[in-house]
Amino acid sequence: MTLAPRVEIAHLTKRIGSKAIVDDLSFQIPAGEVFGLLGPNGAGKTTTIRMMVGLIAASSGTVEINGLDVAKHFQQAMQHVGAIVESPEMYGFLSGRQNLRHFARMCQGVTEARIEEVVQQVGLEARINDRVNTYSLGMRQRLGLAQALLRRPDVLLLDEPTNGLDPAGIRELRDYLRRLAQSEGLTVVVSSHLLSEMELMCDRVAIIQSGKLVDIQTMGEIAATADGVSEVSLDVDDASAANAVIAARFEGIEVTTRDNELVLTLSREQIPELVAALVGAGAKVYGVRALKRSLEDQFLAMTGGRSVD
């Protein structure tokens, strides 16, 4: 899509005292993309999301939704946003439907039919008239999602949406969000410290550490790193003979040997060269495999191996 970005964040900064909780963040998100904010706890993800929905005032910088500044045109900008910040807390003494009506009254153009529609969309028809007090966490999550979808938003903001969900619930939520993004062109922004989760859910992930943007990764390109170096695994008949060939041809390359599998790191162009050399030396090569490095490895490498909980 070449349209204007749905979400545009420019030099967003939050300072508390002299400490910058979020430090000069800038990124843009187009329509139909699932965008992740990834970082260890305390990296500033939640603060960023809260600034995007006006719960926290930015010290400097702007958040624009469909070109509308959230700080200056709160009402108009929020008409395009649905959000769940942290857990989806609702009024426990009201029924699910009463909760949805409550939030529907707060914005323009949400009809009773629309409420019915989102209830069906999140699959809560059976329990919608029960008090929220009696809901399980998964059901509350669905109700929270229904609330966020009420005004047909262009942008869905979910802070730690998988917190407290069981694996089945996580999977369901993930599929549902992907479907919304693909079929309805919804822009979804999720934050998480669960790396594996983000890999499965997102198109792009912004890695944040200590309030700073470290990198933005497109999930499809995850295997190739910035300088085009990849890790390659070779399946050969004689590991020691192959090792000798490699040592002679590619000086100084580190090789890890496991049975008949060799693992080494080299540039893309070197791979056919290596195979030709091995075959030329009479070694049998059964397989060449580029090892996908998971986001986690990259994340750890990028953030200096800091512990991620």
Added chain:
Amino acid sequence: MINLLINENLKIYLRSRTWILWALLVVAIGLVAWTTLSSQPHVGAWRPQLITNVQSLQTALTHTKGLPRASMQQLREQLLSDRYDLKHNLDPFRTDAWKFASTAANLDVLAMAFILVIAGDIVASEYATGTIKMLLTQTATRTRILVSKYLATLLFGLATTLVLVVFSIAIGAAVFGVQGAGAPTTYVNATGQVEQMGVIAYLLMTYGFFLVEMIVTATIAFMLSTIFRSSALSITVAILTFLVGSTLVEALSRFSWVKYILFANTNLTQYFVGGPRIAGMTLGFSIEMMIAYFIVMLGLSWWIFVKRDVSYS
């Protein structure tokens, strides 16, 4: 704005707590009716009863030493009004619905406590349950949300006052019957003279001034609710302030600066019944003081609610 007000009202009246508080208020009115009924002298025996009362009051006033000034004042007023009743042949024990309603008006303290529960909870509970995040991420501005909460608080105060008035009259009518609305009430006015007033007029005056006091006191609780973000803390502090405030003013009444304390001014009845608590205070002064406090408290609530970041809960 109307929608926001509907929301806030629903959140008050769809909770069982609200109805329990009102039920307690009605039970309290019933108890007052029961006590009043059991302390009534036999029909026609009111004169000897009143003469005994006057005698014991006189004894108390001349022989008791070290009573607080306020208690002495109360005894003296009771004596004045009993003597007035004897002289004008008025039966002070004769109770009907209207008279009972003005007795039950003493339950306004209880009604106020209940109003403070709701007022102290209305903003804080949103923070406590985390629903504040949902509430503030819709399209309504914070100012509108706060205004709707404040109006809902005042409406609840009005409704609770109505519950007290309506049920006192109804229970009074059921227990004592209605004997004509013109029956006078005797009271000691601001200059120490005993006066009569129609009972309905007296009732209207009492509740009119109660509503003024209710608005100011509920505003304190509302402000505390926005500042503390904790229901328990703001309700406790509001009720304590309300109960201790007037006692404190009483205790410190010999200092003239006490008149600048809000609670010296909230009860406007003092300018019509019994006289001002602190010499030199006027009705106009009290109204000015209340308006000043009112503006500061609402301004502070607004500023804090609109400006404060909703950070980690």
